[in-house]
Amino acid sequence: MATIDISGLRHEYANGHLGLDAIDLTVRDGEFLALLGPSGSGKTTLLRTIAGFLRPAAGTLAIGGQAVAGPGTWVPPERRRLGMVFQDHAIWPHLSVAANVAYPLKLAGVARPEATARVAAVLEQVGLGDYARRKPSALSGGQRQRVALARAIVANPRALLLDEALSALDEPLRARLRLELKALTREQGLTAVHVTHDRGEALALADRVVVLNAGRIEQVGTPRDLLETPASAFVAAFVSDATAFPGTVVHGVFRPDHGGLRLPRNGVRTVGGASPSDPSARSRRAVACIAPSGVRLERAGATADPAAEATVTSALYGPHGFDVSLDWQGVPLRAHVSGWAPREGDRVRPVVERAHLFPASSGRPGTISGAAA
Numbered sequence: 001m002a003t004i005d006i007s008g009l010r011h012e013y014a015n016g017h018l019g020l021d022a023i024d025l026t027v028r029d030g031e032f033l034a035l036l037g038p039s040g041s042g043k044t045t046l047l048r049t050i051a052g053f054l055r056p057a058a059g060t061l062a063i064g065g066q067a068v069a070g071p072g073t074w075v076p077p078e079r080r081r082l083g084m085v086f087q088d089h090a091i092w093p094h095l096s097v098a099a100n101v102a103y104p105l106k107l108a109g110v111a112r113p114e115a116t117a118r119v120a121a122v123l124e125q126v127g128l129g130d131y132a133r134r135k136p137s138a139l140s141g142g143q144r145q146r147v148a149l150a151r152a153i154v155a156n157p158r159a160l161l162l163d164e165a166l167s168a169l170d171e172p173l174r175a176r177l178r179l180e181l182k183a184l185t186r187e188q189g190l191t192a193v194h195v196t197h198d199r200g201e202a203l204a205l206a207d208r209v210v211v212l213n214a215g216r217i218e219q220v221g222t223p224r225d226l227l228e229t230p231a232s233a234f235v236a237a238f239v240s241d242a243t244a245f246p247g248t249v250v251h252g253v254f255r256p257d258h259g260g261l262r263l264p265r266n267g268v269r270t271v272g273g274a275s276p277s278d279p280s281a282r283s284r285r286a287v288a289c290i291a292p293s294g295v296r297l298e299r300a301g302a303t304a305d306p307a308a309e310a311t312v313t314s315a316l317y318g319p320h321g322f323d324v325s326l327d328w329q330g331v332p333l334r335a336h337v338s339g340w341a342p343r344e345g346d347r348v349r350p351v352v353e354r355a356h357l358f359p360a361s362s363g364r365p366g367t368i369s370g371a372a373a
């Protein structure tokens with residue numbers, strides 16, 4: 001097991017497209033790290049650069065303290081001692097389960113008795129002890145993915161790289177394999193980097209999550225950090241489905257452009273911006289990000305201010321109540337409701353209980369004094 005140290009990493013594709021830029025990241029020994037971001041944000045590019053399938057244009061990469069990419073340094077993928085699992089499991093159909101799993105050991109020249117013992121042990125670990133002689137065609141999708149996982153870990157890799165490894169599986173199998181993967185990496189103390197576009201999966205599995213946007217890191221943090229202290233409006237929107245309401249901070253007080261929005265006195269977390277003594281802090285553009293968990297819905301009363309009312313556009317029932325979408329004077333907003341059943345077309349009053357306030361431009365950590373109105 002090993003750390004992965006990445007510094008100033010940049011990748012340019014042959015057509016000049018910048019796949020990654022200014023990536024600084026340390027994956028800790030034994031850590032489960034998820035790479036999360038929208039399509040095209042650079043998740044696969046980063047994973048493939050770590051694997052050695054892509055050569056960075058600049059920066060350095062070290063695995064377990066050994067430099068594997070950088071100026072004058074290049075270690076090819078097969079000598080990086082990494083295990084990989086892809087979405088489509090890529091196991092050989094003509095080989096038995098045991099022969100598939102033994103393949104990396106054969107390549108490494110491990111003696112047959114030792115290889116046989118290691119294959120048996122790792123098949124037990126992934127719950128396939130009784131399937132060694134089967135052909136992949138006689139396995140379910142989840143079992144094939146377990147074979148791929150066994151093959152990735154059999155040679156004691158320094159780290160495990162997972163590229164949408166669970167994405168092709170149906171729930172609830174996917175949920176079960178998610179738990180098994182977490183337990184296995186914990187037991188083995190495996191360093192793992194897991195690419196996923198599934199927010200729930202990243203938050204459930206990872207010790208820390210890296211949020212990528214257009215080839216750059218927006219935030220690295222624990223799942224809780226991302227939900228409670230998003231570093232930017234992008235992270236709040238992507239991770240928590242927050243809606244951004246633009247406005248102006250005047251003498252430290254946020255004045256939303258939206259006529260109906262009122263921020264609470266408490267419950268507003270300010271992120272980013274100049275110090276209060278900076279004159280530019282006295283009046284500048286900002287955005288308040290409001291996640292569904294920060295909104296309470298009340299039934300609209302007869303005397304309510306119309307700007308404070310929103311229309312329910314959909315209300316989807318789920319295990320924790322209703323997931324409600326609203327049109328609030330032309331602005332879409334999401335909210336969760338339990339205890340009563342909103343219906344499409346209902347008029348409701350969104351009461352904002354929690355919000356994050358970011359400068360309109362940068363969204364980087366700092367303070368805005370007394371931002372709540």
Ligand SMILES: Nc1ncnc2c1ncn2[C@@H]1O[C@H](COP(=O)(O)OP(=O)(O)OP(=O)(O)O)[C@@H](O)[C@H]1O
Nearest residue numbers: 013015017019038039040041042043044045046197
């Ligand atoms: N071979 C290539 N040549 C040029 N540009 C590429 C190439 N591969 C990827 N890109 C571009 O690099 C950017 C990052 O792509 P990447 O595949 O890493 O994104 P991703 O976050 O993994 O996306 P997805 O979730 O859709 O798989 C995208 O804009 C993509 O179009």
